[in-house]
Amino acid sequence: MCELLGVSSSIPRSLGRWLTSFRARGGAVADNPDGWGVAYWLGSHPKIEKSPEPGWNSDAFLHVADNLVSDLVIAHVRKARHPPILSLENTHPFVHLCCGRAWVFAHNGLVAEVFDQPLAESSCSPLGATDSEFAFCQLLAGIAGSYNHDDQQNWLHALNRLADAIATLGKFNFLLSDGRILIAYGHDRLHYLESSGDHSHRALIATEPLSDDAWLPFAARELRVYQDGALVASHAPDRREA
16 A cells, blocks of 8 residues: 655765665565655755656666665655556655645555545645545645744644544555655554764654664654654654654
8 A cells, every 4th residue: 555765864865775675665575566756855846756657677766776865855656546547647756835845745545535625725736636645735735824944833733633634534644845854644554763873863764664673663643753864843642742
């Protein structure tokens, strides 16, 4: 049911080890053969490479895995379910503008009933037909009036509440970024691996652990926010907010 990979780092890093392992999950060692995508940032602007083909044997994905150096990445391999249509428009990650920023989003799970909830007025209009992109636009509409990067508390609370509400419709694990921070919401199926050393930080988020390192599972409905590889905010229903 799709898989996610997110990276936040204090310095640009070669990501071949992780992207190579993740690429194999696009149809070789996991049943996600219906498309792949990698978003990374060049300054404040996201660049997205994607294709509605199996990631595990994609030469384009191999080239990205071998050559990408970045400090912020969102990647996805797709198992097409709603709709079961392979197209570039239905391939994650998605990008839309909100609040003067380009936002990137990728989703694991199924929240088909989100179509029953009309979109609030928003500049975000889905280009494809997936429940994922529709939910993405719901999130952006929900924070459009409160987003302020320099004062994150209010809009992150709004985002967290809306994510919890959408999660009641099915399964809703996602990665989201405005090009500055990486937001990971683990409804029921995400893991994280954090490391620090020599004044640098790195955080990896993946649906399933990509190595034998000590990955930790998200708590149910846990939201974690990273900037430059360091955890800057977190919330889970059964934990005190960090």
